[in-house]
Amino acid sequence: MNTYERIGNEDPISTLCRMAINTTYDDIPDYVLQYSKYSILDTIGVMIGGSAMDGIRQVVDSVKEKGGKPESNIVFYGGKVPAAEAAMAMGPMSRSMDFAQIHPEALHCTEYTVPVLLAALGLKEKVSGKEFLTAFTLGQEIGIRIGMGLKPTRGIPLGISAGHYIFGCVATVAKLIGLNQNDFENAEGIGREMTQPHDTAMMHPVTLMLKVHQGFICQDAITCCELAKRGITGTRGEVLTGPRGYLSFPRWQTEPDALLKDLGTKWELMDAEFKPYIGGVCAHAPISGIIDQMGDNKFAIADIEHITVDLPPVGWQLLCAGKSGSEDKWVEPCESMGASQEDLDGGRAIEDKWNPKSEYDCQFSLPFLIATAAIDNDVFLSSFEEDTRNRTNVRELMKIISATEDTSLPAWSGRVTTTLKDGSKVSDIYLYEELKGTSRNPYTEEELIAKFKKSVPYSVCQFSDSVIDSVIDTILNLEKSQDIVKDLVLPLMPH
């Protein structure tokens, strides 16, 4: 096993690039490769399920209208366009369901690396499964390590999020197309200047940019690599650290030591969790909590008097901000935020987490997610369809759910306190680590396959069972594929 350490005063991005360039498929431990295959399987399932959701067709149409060199396929929709444009079209699909993997510290990851890699396939004549797996694994690892250095979870309570996603995308494309150390570093240096803020403003209220952002990042990552290959130089001296480095920019304390710690021996991508439910991960512990409480204590919706959910700051900011406090402290958002009637009439309404309207409003509404979980025992795509999300029973139950922020709770956890009409009370803290899909409670291969298949019916184009079985088999045996486009991408094109 190779280890990689900083040489002299080089910026850590140089060390990370060296690792990416010098690491081959055979250098990656088997358990990491296996995990990468599961990640790819899960993300492609999520892309299939998200392919027909709001905003996707508009972006695909916009890309196809521009046309251009037929390099890369757009999965599910068809058509070949320049690789960077295919990346723009496919990036949003991975976020649409809000069901892709998430790392507890670095946040979103495969949503960027899988679509950009699928798009970059068109830049090479043929890519084997081993090459694909290697590029994916290294891109994931670099993106996650830079995310761990950035600590975006410290930014979210301040209203700011991340911007590091492009680094992993650039790494995965650069590895796939075989950039040398010089060009690889230039590509990352160019990418460093494209670290868009991915700000939480786009979640209040939730906008389509939340998913389209992935397209911009994937497009830019390919452009960065193509420009570096043509001799364009990017930042080299202080890319990540130093007074002008990326980690010096945020208003919060960053952790540069995480960038290179045990590089080559410890694989941080193993901590990326598979989501058990659709929607913001910060809702998953309380969702799991209400389902468990109802199962363990044998009570029904009709028995519930009131549900209170306490969330740590990140979850609070993403799922509850806009209408706050316990029931007796609720304030009308229009008054609290000073919105005029004209603002509201003009479509610039202040969000209301207790009255979410669109599919993506619902994905980020704690009361909606908790009410849906209590009624359906699950939160999945069907939960966000127009009829389902407007169900009277869901809306009525939301009225007796309140939430508070609790800074003492561990990240991604939640305390659920359910008061029943008979006066009894059930209360517990539900921890992230215990959730299905985390390293302590992983999905089995069979469960991952079932999870994949659960998304398939929502695809924008129909696939036969045999095609789906073949795609699953290809991904789970990716190292045997000699041609990823032929074995994986073409079967996912509309027929």
Add this chain to the structure above:
Amino acid sequence: MVKKYIPQGHEDPIITLCRMVTESAYNDLPDDVSTFAKYSILDTLGVMLGGTGRAGIAPVVELAKEKGGKEESHIICYGGKVPAASAAMAMGPMTRSMDFAQLHPVAYHCSEHTLPALMAALGLQKKVSGKEFIAAFTLGQEVMIRIALSCNLEKAVSMGFGGGQYIFGSVAGVGKLIGLSQQQLEMAEGIGRQMTQPHDRSMFYPMTLMVRVHQGFVAQDAITCCRLAMNGITGPRNEILVGPRGFLSSFKWETSPEPLTRGLGEHWDIIDVQMKPFSGCKSTHSSVFGLLAEMEKHSFTADDILAIHIDQSSGGWQLGCEPWDEKLDPKTEYDCQFSLPYSVATAAYDKDVFVTSYTPEKISRVAVREFMQKITAEEDSTLPPWSSRLHIKLKNGTEIVEEYFGEQLKGTKNNPFTEEELADRFKKCAAFSVYELSDSVIASLIDKLLNLEKVEDVTKEIILPITPDKE
């Protein structure tokens, strides 16, 4: 009658700015503003022409052409029609490569982003008149400059960071040109807000081509933002610029939202933009200007100088002077553009700093290299921005100490270029275009640009003459 734009209720200032953009037309612009906008377009287009052959431009153009696609917009000088966003990527870097384009003393770079985005966006409309083009340019510039004024960029640069606000102006300009509604423009700006790349100082240490290629990414994204908004993609609208999650809150230095809407509609910040008298980083210009003035005043030559010490104001200190050892040994064109000693030494011998100052032969001149060793510099935070104090010692024992302030420089509001001088600048730059332009074409272009309000079809009358394409 001047129309004022005042924030309504608690709307984010971007909403007010968008209202100004969507509701203003050419006829609403004061004459001095539209005239200044024409000068800005003339100047920036000249700079683009001169920059077309510089390092890094051809590879970006080749990538855009290789990608191909719908034939929407022309790539000037190189030819070929590509999707508007790709044309923006190709043309954006041309504006920065000479480092000769306009600069606002507080808001910094502006037309470098607005003009190429607009030129690329021409392909999205059947026909754009000169008046429409001037209006879109002016409003885009004004939006961007106001946002930049509120970012406190001087503080940012001193801390090692740049802007990121550039995309707002490009989106506003393109959105106006293609006729986005108020709602669509707000959405486009909201999408753009998520694409506010840092434009960090790190790309200057060492100097990289990304300093100029960045403009291409911004222009490309601006067009994509507008197209997506037209297609119904939504972006944030509530806290785009201000509020806890707004753009101005993302910085770790203090920002001031007041300039965003102060006097909006009545006062035009774009007329404070300065045209550069020399090629290269603006931080070097007061010293170059000062040395040339003293050489003329006291009738001495480079060979008469024993030593020069420069006290440099803080704003541009880092860019032109740090690290000093590297600034004394610049190797590439863009190293030289950001080297105070190289710029001053070149000026001493050539009486100018222009694109011709950066040829390999000029860069390696022994006399200039030796002269650079006579120069020392020190940061002086008491000097106003973009200013310097020159201490010149001549071999005959004469000592000269003089201060040169940013606002005295040629090209500023206090010392503007005349129309004739602007035309000469354009000609001087156009001579370096990769697409050879005859004197008559250049003369016609200058005439059209100075009378842009009379042009009926900007593509036909301005773009095609500087493009190998026939139509």
